Amino acid sequence: MEKPLRNRVSGNIPAKPVHAIIRKASLKVAVIYLLLGGAWILFSDRILLWYFEEPDLLTRVQTVKGWFFVSATALLLAFLVSRYMRQAYREDALLEEIISHIPIYVFWKDTKGRYLGCNQRFASVAGVGNRENIVGKTDYDLTWRKEDAEPIRSNDFMVMRTGKPLLDVEENQLQADGKVATFLTSRVPLKGDSDEALGVLGICSDISRRKREEEEIRESRDRAEAIVDAALDAIVEMDEAGSVIGWNKRAEEIFGRSAGEMPGRPLAATLIPERYRAAHEKGLRRFLETGEGPILDRRIQVSALHRDGHEVPVELAVTATRRHGAYCFTAFIEDITERKRGEKALRESRKRFRDLVERINDWVWEVDRDGVYTYASPRVRDLLGYEPKEMIGRTPFDFMPEPEAQRVMVAFRDLKEKRQAFSALENTNLHKDGHLVVLETSGVPFFDEKGNLLGYRGVDRDITERKQAEETLRESDRMKTEFVRTVAHEFRTPLTSIQGFSELLLTREDLPAEQRREFLSYIHQRAIALAGIVSDLLDIARIEEGHALPLTTETCTIREIFDQLGVFLQATASQQRVEISLAGEDASLVVDKPKLGQVLENIVSNALKFSAEDSPVKIRGAMEGEFYRVSVTDRGIGMTSEQLKKVFDKFYRADASQTAIEGVGLGMSIVRNIVEAHDGRIEVDSEPGQGTTVSFTLPREATGHQHKDGKVQN
């Protein structure tokens, strides 16, 4: 539509040839007419002269002939004029008709910018009504605004000034109906015969609708772009050559590259880590050649390059579309860094809990709402001796002896009914090998989303040893109390003498000197006994704190060691009951002599105490390899195996009810410590009713354990 219009207005038909042709044609007609007229006169005169010789008649006939000729040419002229006139008028009307009805606007102006005319279509939008009314008016007089009129006029003048057409200029005009229309106007200069400017001819078309449609398209495109930009996924488009052609906002955020810098850049080099590039290019080539794209339209997880070089884990889907005959690839890319991090954190957290669950000493379990194990951590092996898979499907009560199983089942049922968590619930279980294991169970209920109880999860701790330790502690406590009472009692007995005799000495001055001396010696003896008890107590306290007994060693003979017993035996008047037979009496040992005296005294006094007054106590000494062995045998009441186990426990007395037998209960505990401090060993054999043998060894060579300076060595 535009092209022919442009041709017509630009096809500038020259004025001169037209005039020449017209002139030439006119001359030709005149010559033809002259020749035809002249020929007619000559020919017709000849004929008349032939027929009419009479001059008078001839003259008359010639006059008639002259009138005939004039009439004929007059008729011809009239015919021609009417015919051309009619034709000219018809063409004018046709042109007028065309100009009025073509769907374009036409106007022409003189050199002053005044309208010479226009078609009716133009007149209508210019607001002048009939088209004749526009003649003589300028653009200022028309309906459009002054600011629209100015550029129109300046374009008119420019065309007239330069003599060149001005094509396809967009102009806005306020129209008679109040709307602003956009016209696409082309102007050609109107020129006179001598090329002088006569005015300007303008042809315009209304492109308002086209403009509006363009606007709408642009808006719609902008909207689409905004949507693409606002998308949560990065949207990246690539052409067949592998260049980026689309890059949305989210892509800017994820990859650190702005949309401005991306179009035209090779996608592979900017976005794909080096190790994937070859595969990417190969895949692209393959798709373009064969149409096969195995990764297209699937969600895949890969890494992409950020501008700063680090890799971003992404999930993407690529679709291929055809556009203008070529493929275009659109990738929807989701940054899954957070998801990956979350997954990693979850994995780590799972591993952490798993590690904890499997490594803690407690056994971790889960039961369903019927109390059936659904999980058991491997630690159960150590606690109950069963494999975790052996636990699954069984209940905790299956591992308890009766009536414990019944008791715990009832307790668990109560807890379950109240949906209660519990902690430190003690229960006794049977180990796979049959021994009893005391467990401390803690658990919490867990529920589904609707709040229905699903089961319990918890831990079991083996407190068997703790229970035993508690029992031992209680026993030890009981023994301590017993001990304190015994100690008090043991103190009171010598104190009775000391207090009584000293009071007697203080109040009875009449006593003879000999008797006074005797009483004082009682006091003295009892005070020494008290000191001994105190010393024993201190030794025990020291051992209790984890220190070895301090030894002050010296080299002495076997005889010297045993001679210490003499004083004790005299004091207890039991020499006759004791038989001593020693091998190698002159052999010497490196020992703490007073402490060994204490050992012998203890063992012998026990033997005397726990046997009948007339039964013998035998003491034997013999070489035994690198050791010297001493044994003390009585035929007394002996001990049961229970008593034997406790014989070296501190505070232990063979029988607390055996009140007649003195002793703090420290003796054997201290004895063992002294013997072991010498690197010796002590053992007790006993049979109830048969008697007891206590024997201990002493190394014959001094060992590093013994110190002459008596320092404590652990």
Next chain:
Amino acid sequence: MKKILIVEDQTDVLKLLSMVLRAEDRQIFLAEKGEDALCIARESRPDVILMDVMLPGEVDGYQATRALKTDPATAGCAIIIMTAKVQEQDRIDAFEAGADDYLGKPFDLADLKSKVEKFLG
């Protein structure tokens, strides 16, 4: 002539007691074991018996006391239990065994004398 029986296994304490309680109008009997004490008591029917609890042999002070108090022949003897065990429970045990009085060790000599003299009248 008042008769006093002292049952005590510690020789020095026995000596101390006999020293303190000796008087012109009194006869003192000594025993070191529960069995001996029972024999002497049955033979001589002492007015007061000072009875130690912890005694060697089969019979301790409580058992001896119980035996003497259940025997009509000796039920009239006043028995003073004498012991180094001075817990409340020991005191109760003493009276449950049938003792007439209780003397904790160690003791004041005056205390001892007044308790004995109370039963001697």
